[in-house]
Amino acid sequence: xxxxxxxxxxxxxxxxxxxxxNLIEKTILPKLANEVLNRLTDGxxxxxxxxxxxxxxxxxxxxxxxxxxGDIGKLAVCGTINDLSAMGARPIALSLALIxxxxxxxxxxxxxxDSVGRTSQEAGVPVVTGDTKVVESEAxxxxxxxxxxxxxxxxxxxxSFERIQPGDKIIINGTIGDHGMTILSRxxxxxxxxxxxxxxxxxxxxxxxxxxxxxxxxxxxDPTRGGVAAILNEIAAGAGCDVVIEETALPIxxxxxxxxxxxxxxxxxxxxEGKMLMIVASEDAKExxxxxxxxxxxxxxxxxxxxATPQEEGGGIVELLTKIGGRRIVQxxxxxxxxxxx
Numbered sequence: 001x002x003x004x005x006x007x008x009x010x011x012x013x014x015x016x017x018x019x020x021x022n023l024i025e026k027t028i029l030p031k032l033a034n035e036v037l038n039r040l041t042d043g044x045x046x047x048x049x050x051x052x053x054x055x056x057x058x059x060x061x062x063x064x065x066x067x068x069x070g071d072i073g074k075l076a077v078c079g080t081i082n083d084l085s086a087m088g089a090r091p092i093a094l095s096l097a098l099i100x101x102x103x104x105x106x107x108x109x110x111x112x113x114d115s116v117g118r119t120s121q122e123a124g125v126p127v128v129t130g131d132t133k134v135v136e137s138e139a140x141x142x143x144x145x146x147x148x149x150x151x152x153x154x155x156x157x158x159x160s161f162e163r164i165q166p167g168d169k170i171i172i173n174g175t176i177g178d179h180g181m182t183i184l185s186r187x188x189x190x191x192x193x194x195x196x197x198x199x200x201x202x203x204x205x206x207x208x209x210x211x212x213x214x215x216x217x218x219x220x221x222d223p224t225r226g227g228v229a230a231i232l233n234e235i236a237a238g239a240g241c242d243v244v245i246e247e248t249a250l251p252i253x254x255x256x257x258x259x260x261x262x263x264x265x266x267x268x269x270x271x272x273e274g275k276m277l278m279i280v281a282s283e284d285a286k287e288x289x290x291x292x293x294x295x296x297x298x299x300x301x302x303x304x305x306x307x308a309t310p311q312e313e314g315g316g317i318v319e320l321l322t323k324i325g326g327r328r329i330v331q332x333x334x335x336x337x338x339x340x341x342x
Contacts, residue, residue, distance in 0.1 A: 016225025017333030042083040052153035054089035059146045063340040069198030073115035078202045080149040085207040086220045088159045089151030096130040097146040102137045123202040161238035163218040169285035170305040171278045173298040175251045180270035201274030216281030229268040232318045233332040243318045245305030269333045271341045
């Protein structure tokens with residue numbers, strides 16, 4: 001029997017998997033559909049007086065607010081910068097909106113704002129406008145942040161599903177699953193001691209170097225909610241091709257792998273906050289990996305797979321070649337295994 005659609009919003013609707021896609025495509029998009037929104041990319045490309053501007057927005061509800069490698073403030077800045085970077089843009093400005101629960105400690109708010117200021121300054125992308133709201137106690141779980149960002153599309157950049165074709169290579173700039181497993185390791189009721197550290201980073205400098213040097217980059221997406229598995233399934237569906245990745249090629253920190261196996265989690269479905277998945281022409285793959293490895297945020301970059309001719313009409317299959325020589329289907333995550341991850 002087929003699964004019935006939930007009649008109420010579930011936590012899993014925010015997980016970046018099938019339920020998120022269904023919510024957007026069946027409930028939200030029909031009410032708001034237009035030529036720009038219908039593309040369902042990480043942001044919108046807007047043509048203004050001959051210039052191509054990119055615009056994006058995101059909300060951050062991570063729990064705990066502070067974790068090894070970052071905090072909700074750093075996450076908000078980096079996440080929005082990375083969404084613009086995935087569009088092929090150079091980020092130029094951010095907005096910051098705070099929803100603060102009554103009784104929230106001022107000392108913690110100061111720490112978060114210090115992190116926002118420091119991260120945006122280091123990235124060269126200032127916060128230029130914002131908003132603040134205070135809600136009743138227990139109405140916001142401490143602090144929620146919304147950031148929007150605007151950037152300028154880099155010259156001669158054209159990133160889209162339509163450019164992807166069989167033979168293209170799939171590259172990621174480093175180890176996967178670091179952020180999600182770090183957050184989980186600090187959760188009340190699950191907490192365990194480990195050297196895990198979030199990969200939370202702003203990727204604009206890295207992506208700009210790649211896009212300016214390599215015309216054969218066809219697609220970029222940061223694998224946050226739903227992890228690499230969700231993005232690969234979106235690529236397969238959007239491009240009408242199959243995707244084949246190799247287990248032995250996946251860069252995974254041994255501590256992340258051990259923690260995921262201990263908890264029965266699939267590293268491919270775990271969130272990242274400093275990674276970019278890229279589809280490039282086969283002949284350009286070596287150069288993209290070289291540029292990544294010359295950068296501090298790409299030292300462990302690797303080619304992890306290939307876009308393949310579809311086995312069935314319409315394509316859309318993601319396969320993992322296992323280290324023992326088998327094959328398994330990598331499905332789009334249904335909901336999310338780790339709530340409040342970003």
